[in-house]
Amino acid sequence: MEQFYLKNVDKYHSLLAKLESTPKPRVSDGQHGPNMVVAARVRPVLQGDGFPTAVFPRSSQKNVADIHDLYNHPSGIPCLKSFNYQVDRLFGSESTTEEIYEDLAADLVQFAWDGGIATLFAYGQTGSGKTFTISRLEELVAETLMNGSMKGEREIHMTMIDLAGNSAFDLLTERAPISLLEDSSGVTRMLGAAEIQVHNTTEMMDLIERAASFRRTASTLKNNASSRSHAICRIRIHSPPTATDGTLYLIDLAGSEDARDTALHGADRMRETRDINISLSALKDCIRGKALVDSRHSGQGIPHIPFRRSALTRVLKHALDPEGTQPCKTAVLACVNPSLADVAPSKNTLRFAEMLRVLDTRHELQDSSPMNWPNHRVRLWIARNSAKPRIMPEVLAPRETGAQLFNLSDTEFNYRCRKCPGVRAEHAKALRLKFWQLFVES
Numbered sequence: 001m002e003q004f005y006l007k008n009v010d011k012y013h014s015l016l017a018k019l020e021s022t023p024k025p026r027v028s029d030g031q032h033g034p035n036m037v038v039a040a041r042v043r044p045v046l047q048g049d050g051f052p053t054a055v056f057p058r059s060s061q062k063n064v065a066d067i068h069d070l071y072n073h074p075s076g077i078p079c080l081k082s083f084n085y086q087v088d089r090l091f092g093s094e095s096t097t098e099e100i101y102e103d104l105a106a107d108l109v110q111f112a113w114d115g116g117i118a119t120l121f122a123y124g125q126t127g128s129g130k131t132f133t134i135s136r137l138e139e140l141v142a143e144t145l146m147n148g149s150m151k152g153e154r155e156i157h158m159t160m161i162d163l164a165g166n167s168a169f170d171l172l173t174e175r176a177p178i179s180l181l182e183d184s185s186g187v188t189r190m191l192g193a194a195e196i197q198v199h200n201t202t203e204m205m206d207l208i209e210r211a212a213s214f215r216r217t218a219s220t221l222k223n224n225a226s227s228r229s230h231a232i233c234r235i236r237i238h239s240p241p242t243a244t245d246g247t248l249y250l251i252d253l254a255g256s257e258d259a260r261d262t263a264l265h266g267a268d269r270m271r272e273t274r275d276i277n278i279s280l281s282a283l284k285d286c287i288r289g290k291a292l293v294d295s296r297h298s299g300q301g302i303p304h305i306p307f308r309r310s311a312l313t314r315v316l317k318h319a320l321d322p323e324g325t326q327p328c329k330t331a332v333l334a335c336v337n338p339s340l341a342d343v344a345p346s347k348n349t350l351r352f353a354e355m356l357r358v359l360d361t362r363h364e365l366q367d368s369s370p371m372n373w374p375n376h377r378v379r380l381w382i383a384r385n386s387a388k389p390r391i392m393p394e395v396l397a398p399r400e401t402g403a404q405l406f407n408l409s410d411t412e413f414n415y416r417c418r419k420c421p422g423v424r425a426e427h428a429k430a431l432r433l434k435f436w437q438l439f440v441e442s
């Protein structure tokens with residue numbers, strides 16, 4: 001495939017030049033939940049990449065990224081295939097890690113300082129900038145915790161471990177193996193892992209550097225020092241005896257590897273890749289399960305959350321358990337390599353990020369009578385539910401969209417109402433009247 005892309009780079013540029021400068025707007029699908037943010041970072045094209053960028057953050061919609069792939073059409077004439085993905089926050093190639101810290105991580109640090117469990121994951125294909133981002137974030141966290149700007153006195157304790165398959169290693173004691181054992185309250189303890197108290201930024205940075213030097217890496221096609229394990233940095237913030245300890249996790253997940261690379265390295269690497277994929281899939285289910293409960297999507301109680309499926313989710317159980325008593329917040333940063341040759345894994349990464357998003361419906365449930373909805377919310381409902389394929393209010397005149405909904409049979413209308421989170425069947429009639437009122441006015 002790389003050969004195909006290389007051969008057709010000029011064609012790719014000419015097809016891009018012919019693209020409409022303002023793509024059709026993607027319907028905004030609402031706000032993220034209170035305790036979960038899914039962001040993406042597109043790293044710059046690096047000198048050695050050798051391919052043009054294929055991932056374009058939209059200027060008109062700040063949280064949408066377009067990917068334009070070059071498709072090897074059976075007719076022999078390459079053509080463009082475009083895809084778009086929506087996240088809660090998108091950081092383009094010019095964004096710095098400092099901006100990401102301010103926008104995404106600073107809130108988590110404060111949350112952990114105040115006694116909550118805050119977790120930040122960096123996820124993405126190999127060579128997409130996860131380690132680059134997490135390392136700098138760790139430095140910024142160290143500066144914030146140690147520069148005296150936070151209110152109150154706390155003790156800071158650090159643990160850094162590495163998970164490869166079901167094995168765990170302590171990165172602060174030269175990769176000594178450790179055991180993951182569940183205690184009687186169901187919390188997984190890292191037995192044998194050192195927990196070191198730090199008193200200033202230098203001590204904290206020394207530990208971070210020491211841990212980085214013991215991280216398990218291997219060479220992949222995309223990255224000469226690819227991380228083949230999940231690195232977990234746990235910062236326990238010990239409060240005065242009356243308050244609960246806060247915890248901040250910064251997690252650099254193992255890079256998802258390309259099938260070509262796996263094929264080159266044989267059975268061991270394939271097993272390793274399989275383990276990584278199992279743990280990432282379990283993580284996705286756990287994060288989503290918790291976010292669903294937090295956003296009150298799940299009316300039928302707590303969904304099954306597969307903590308036991310991987311060592312990673314066992315270790316993080318208390319941070320992702322909807323039944324846990326300590327408040328939790330999670331941020332996921334999907335890292336993307338924008339190179340044209342990496343379009344397939346970039347699409348996978350952004351699809352994974354989209355799957356993690358759970359939109360907040362709490363306000364809808366609190367105020368579920370559509371007669372009380374503000375007009376913008378009615379329009380959003382129409383955009384989501386008016387027809388298949390969806391009709392966007394920008395594409396069709398509002399009166400026409402409203403009329404189309406109004407003219408549906410009762411059964412069809414009720415069916416669509418039931419599919420919309422937060423709308424109960426008994427409100428369908430009110431919703432219908434509201435549409436009529438709105439569109440007669442418009």
Ligand SMILES: Nc1ncnc2c1ncn2[C@@H]1O[C@H](COP(=O)(O)OP(=O)(O)OP(=O)(O)O)[C@@H](O)[C@H]1O
Binds near residue numbers: 046124126133255256
């Ligand atoms: N935002 C960025 N700006 C400049 N260079 C970057 C950026 N992000 C990543 N890089 C560079 O890209 C290369 C790959 O980055 P990194 O090792 O962080 O990837 P990774 O996703 O952790 O890969 P793996 O999963 O294989 O460990 C490094 O040389 C890094 O310096």
